[in-house]
Amino acid sequence: MAKEAMSKKEYKNPGGIRKRMDENSRPRSWNIQCEFPANLLLEPTNLCNHACLMCANSKGAKKGGMIDRELAKRILKEAYELGTREVGFYGMGEPLLNKNLEEYIAYAKQLGYEYTYITTNGALLSEERARALLEAGIDSVKFSINAASPDLYYLIHGKDEFDTVIRNLIEFDSLRKRQERNTALYISYIATRYTASDKEKFKRNYQGYADDIVFLDCRSSGDMADELDAYLSAGADTDGLFKSGICPMIFNKLHVTYDGCLSMCCDDLQNYLAVADLKEESLEEAWNNAYARDLRKRHLEHNLKGTRCFNCMNHCNGPIEPLNPKLAVYIDSKRWNKEQEIRTRIDKWEQYKRRQETAGLER
Numbered sequence: 001m002a003k004e005a006m007s008k009k010e011y012k013n014p015g016g017i018r019k020r021m022d023e024n025s026r027p028r029s030w031n032i033q034c035e036f037p038a039n040l041l042l043e044p045t046n047l048c049n050h051a052c053l054m055c056a057n058s059k060g061a062k063k064g065g066m067i068d069r070e071l072a073k074r075i076l077k078e079a080y081e082l083g084t085r086e087v088g089f090y091g092m093g094e095p096l097l098n099k100n101l102e103e104y105i106a107y108a109k110q111l112g113y114e115y116t117y118i119t120t121n122g123a124l125l126s127e128e129r130a131r132a133l134l135e136a137g138i139d140s141v142k143f144s145i146n147a148a149s150p151d152l153y154y155l156i157h158g159k160d161e162f163d164t165v166i167r168n169l170i171e172f173d174s175l176r177k178r179q180e181r182n183t184a185l186y187i188s189y190i191a192t193r194y195t196a197s198d199k200e201k202f203k204r205n206y207q208g209y210a211d212d213i214v215f216l217d218c219r220s221s222g223d224m225a226d227e228l229d230a231y232l233s234a235g236a237d238t239d240g241l242f243k244s245g246i247c248p249m250i251f252n253k254l255h256v257t258y259d260g261c262l263s264m265c266c267d268d269l270q271n272y273l274a275v276a277d278l279k280e281e282s283l284e285e286a287w288n289n290a291y292a293r294d295l296r297k298r299h300l301e302h303n304l305k306g307t308r309c310f311n312c313m314n315h316c317n318g319p320i321e322p323l324n325p326k327l328a329v330y331i332d333s334k335r336w337n338k339e340q341e342i343r344t345r346i347d348k349w350e351q352y353k354r355r356q357e358t359a360g361l362e363r
């Protein structure tokens with residue numbers, strides 16, 4: 001049984017986000033019939049209060065919603081009984097929009113999960129929510145802050161909330177220290193051509209409030225590679241992420257979407273990598289069902305053309321088919337026009353900057 005095969009030591013708080021990221025990129029096995037994973041990502045909602053330019057979610061292919069409460073608890077229990085010991089509560093959306101979040105974290109800790117975590121934009125992390133998260137027993141919180149000044153934050157996140165987020169970051173840090181919690185606090189910063197030069201400034205200003213800051217390069221998992229290249233990428237070489245041509249994620253992590261699917265990917269906008277509806281199939285069956293095994297085989301044989309993974313690895317927007325058409329959601333191209341969204345926001349921002357410069361010259 002998978003549970004017995006796992007030693008507790010293996011799952012202890014790995015002590016630092018970089019180590020965790022590194023460990024997550026090295027699965028314990030590359031088998032098509034794969035050992036049950038140690039890590040679960042459970043998506044509380046796909047709704048988001050921000051609209052980041054580099055995120056495919058902002059014009060959402062799927063209907064927005066919250067995970068069903070009973071389903072969330074069933075998945076947490078099932079995964080724990082099969083040996084999973086870490087759970088992240090996020091996916092495509094902002095987890096703090098789900099009012100049951102703290103209940104899920106507390107339930108996971110009560111079951112025995114050793115590590116619970118979220119990634120949040122932080123805008124809704126009021127003192128009340130911060131206290132509730134700490135009380136529930138959360139082990140780490142990662143703020144996603146993708147600019148170092150209010151105007152660039154507005155450009156990237158689409159919301160004028162830089163000051164609110166920084167205040168929430170500082171208060172969360174202060175609260176965890178006052179309460180003498182072991183909760184870790186991290187920040188991630190996705191660098192675009194507009195914000196890459198501010199990395200050092202960001203680090204100087206905010207490293208005192210976090211255990212670590214991770215800078216990442218702007219990249220797409222296959223939904224908007226052309227748009228990012230044309231308008232946002234800072235030109236970093238991100239292809240090294242997939243040197244082996246095999247993605248570790250499909251061998252080492254469970255991703256449960258708010259609508260109850262098991263997906264092979266953490267940001268599966270359209271359920272194109274969904275392998276099962278967990279309302280009809282158990283987590284254990286789904287993890288090694290025919291769709292999951294087939295995708296792993298195709299990765300190992302480097303035969304991915306026509307899948308979302310091919311576009312992700314080759315950084316392109318080629319035609320793709322879902323693994324399981326019954327679970328897929330098709331994009332409404334009238335609504336989902338990311339290029340237009342990016343261009344409109346950049347144009348507005350540039351006009352605003354020009355007005356500011358002109359006003360400065362006239363003063």
Ligand code: SF4
Nearest residue numbers: 247264265308309312
């Ligand atoms: S799209 Fe495929 S290759 Fe890319 S991150 Fe997701 S699972 Fe991995």
